[in-house]
Amino acid sequence: xxxxxxxxxxxxxxxxxxxxxxxxxxxxxxxxxxxxxxxxxxxxxxxxxxxxxxxxxxxxxxxxxxxxxxxxxxxxxxxxxxxxxxxxxxxxxxxxxxxxxxxxxxxxxxxxxxxxxxxxxxxxxxxxxxxxxxxxxxxxxxxxxxxxxxxxxxxxxxxxxxxxxxxxxxxxxxxxxxxxxxxxxxxxxxxxxxxxxxxxxxxxxxxxxxxxxxxxxxxxxxxxxxxxxxxxxxxxxxxxxxxxxxxxxxxxxxxxxxxxxxxxxxxxxxxxxxxxxxxxxxxxxxxxxxxxxxxxxxxxxxxxxxxxxxxxxxxxxxxxxxxxxxxxxxxx
Numbered sequence: 001x002x003x004x005x006x007x008x009x010x011x012x013x014x015x016x017x018x019x020x021x022x023x024x025x026x027x028x029x030x031x032x033x034x035x036x037x038x039x040x041x042x043x044x045x046x047x048x049x050x051x052x053x054x055x056x057x058x059x060x061x062x063x064x065x066x067x068x069x070x071x072x073x074x075x076x077x078x079x080x081x082x083x084x085x086x087x088x089x090x091x092x093x094x095x096x097x098x099x100x101x102x103x104x105x106x107x108x109x110x111x112x113x114x115x116x117x118x119x120x121x122x123x124x125x126x127x128x129x130x131x132x133x134x135x136x137x138x139x140x141x142x143x144x145x146x147x148x149x150x151x152x153x154x155x156x157x158x159x160x161x162x163x164x165x166x167x168x169x170x171x172x173x174x175x176x177x178x179x180x181x182x183x184x185x186x187x188x189x190x191x192x193x194x195x196x197x198x199x200x201x202x203x204x205x206x207x208x209x210x211x212x213x214x215x216x217x218x219x220x221x222x223x224x225x226x227x228x229x230x231x232x233x234x235x236x237x238x239x240x241x242x243x244x245x246x247x248x249x250x251x252x253x254x255x256x257x258x259x260x261x262x263x264x265x266x267x268x269x270x271x272x273x274x275x276x277x278x279x280x281x282x283x284x285x286x287x288x289x290x291x292x293x294x295x296x297x298x299x300x301x302x303x304x305x306x307x308x309x310x311x312x313x314x315x316x317x318x319x320x321x322x323x324x325x326x327x328x329x330x331x332x
Contacts, residue, residue, distance in 0.1 A: 011050050014040045016059060016070060016078045020156040021317070025067035061151075061158065069153055072160045075313075090216075091187055091209040093315045094172055098185070101176025103321055105260035112324075113170040114146075115296045116157040116316040121150075123308050124164045128330060130229065130306045131299035135327050137232035139239055141268035141296045142169040144324040155317020167319055168300070171242055171293040174261065174268045181257050183250045186288075188243040190216030192225050193270075193280060193292065198235035200271060200292065202281045203243070215314035217242070217295045221304055228302040240295035241270060248275040248287045265326070268293045 018034040019026060026034070028047040035042055042050070051068055054060040059074030070078075103110035119127050135143040148154045148165040159165040175185050191206035205225060207216035217240040220226060231237025246254060251272075258269055271292040273279045284290040295301075303310050 008050070008053070011040060011042060011046075012053055012059075013078065013081045014038050015047065015050055015054060016074050016081075019060065019068060019070040020075060020078055022069075022156070024153075025063035025069040027065065027067045031068075069158060070156060071158050075157065090315075094175070094187060094209070097170070097172045097315055097318070098176040098179050100318060101173060101180070103173060103177060105177060105257070105264045105266070108264055109321055111318040112321055113172045113176065114155050114167040114316060114319045115170050115300075116154045116313045117166045117168070117300050118157075118159065118163040118311040118313075119166060119303070120309065121162055121164050127303045127306075127308050127310070128327070130303050130308070132327060133232050134228055134299040134302045138267055139228060139232055140168070140294055140298045141171050141173065142266045143327045144169055144265050145327045145330070146319055146323050146325065147330065155313075155319060157313050157316050166300075167316075167324075168296045169266060169268075169324070170296045170315055171268045172315065173266060174258075174293060175244065177257055177261060178246070178250075178254060181253055183246055183253055183257075186245045188245060188282075190220075190240070190242045190295070192220050193239045193241040194237075195231055195239060196236050200241075200280050203241070204238065206243075217297045217301075218312060218314055221297060221301045221312075226298075226301040226305065228298050229305050232302070240298050240301055242293045242295060243279075243282060244291045244293060245284050245288045246291065248289050251275070251289050254289075254291075264321075268296075270294050 014035055015031060018031050028044045032042055032044050032047045059077050060068040061071050063069050097113040101113060103112045134140055146167040148159045150159050150161045152159050154165045154167045187209045189206040189208045191203040194201045194204050227237035228239055231239055269291055271279055273290040275289055276286055279290040279292060300310050300312050
């Protein structure tokens with residue numbers, strides 16, 4: 001990893017950051033314009049100079065007509081370079097993706113936030129069979145997915161050699177649609193939700209977003225704390241879920257938007273409470289309504305439970321709704 005100390009290195013990292021926030025290759029003119037949002041002012045010519053450096057390091061990949069996209073190596077470099085800034089990064093990323101969501105459930109167009117998972121090519125069909133049981137049980141945000149082969153891109157992630165990329169809709173999509181409708185959302189925590197007889201009971205573990213730089217649900221998968229496949233098969237198990245709350249007067253608007261989302265195949269809200277009503281033994285406060293949303297990583301947690309290695313990059317960027325397809329269409 002290059003040490004970010006010199007002026008050149010700071011500009012290189014800023015360029016990598018701009019590329020990581022785009023779901024498509026960018027040219028030097030666009031990069032220069034986007035850099036200004038980060039307080040970095042470079043001419044088009046200066047951007048091209050710095051892109052030669054990133055190309056030589058393998059952090060960017062030329063895509064023709066002067067455009068570049070971030071490589072897996074570049075994404076790793078960016079993550080290490082920005083490590084000192086990562087306190088509170090999760091909640092900041094959630095806010096940004098919710099703001100960037102442009103999906104209109106009525107018109108069925110626009111951009112949605114995604115999670116990207118990397119699976120070995122020779123085990124993808126095996127993993128897909130496991131995931132389909134979870135999608136069928138509706139223990140996820142949506143059964144709409146997208147795939148990409150090595151060298152292609154999903155969100156900000158370039159798919160490495162020997163892998164297939166799978167994009168699943170992030171629960172932040174629901175937050176983004178509600179935000180566009182004027183509903184403010186309070187992020188509370190991500191956790192492991194125990195269900196019994198297909199009924200949610202209580203959270204057995206939680207991590208507050210404000211206190212972590214890592215996605216809580218990813219940590220629970222690594223710790224082996226889920227039993228998603230068992231929950232899908234028997235109605236008893238442990239799911240990945242997130243907890244949000246909204247102002248009580250906004251509940252009618254939320255119900256309307258959730259109904260519209262369901263028509264598009266997005267079913268992320270597991271429970272919508274009533275005013276000041278505790279949900280799964282969690283208090284929401286006066287004049288608030290709690291929401292439990294299913295994690296987009298539940299299908300991937302089941303894959304890990306089956307002993308299939310998966311690397312997941314949470315909140316990995318945006319995708320156009322038209323690029324998504326039903327998971328049951330894969331392989332046909």
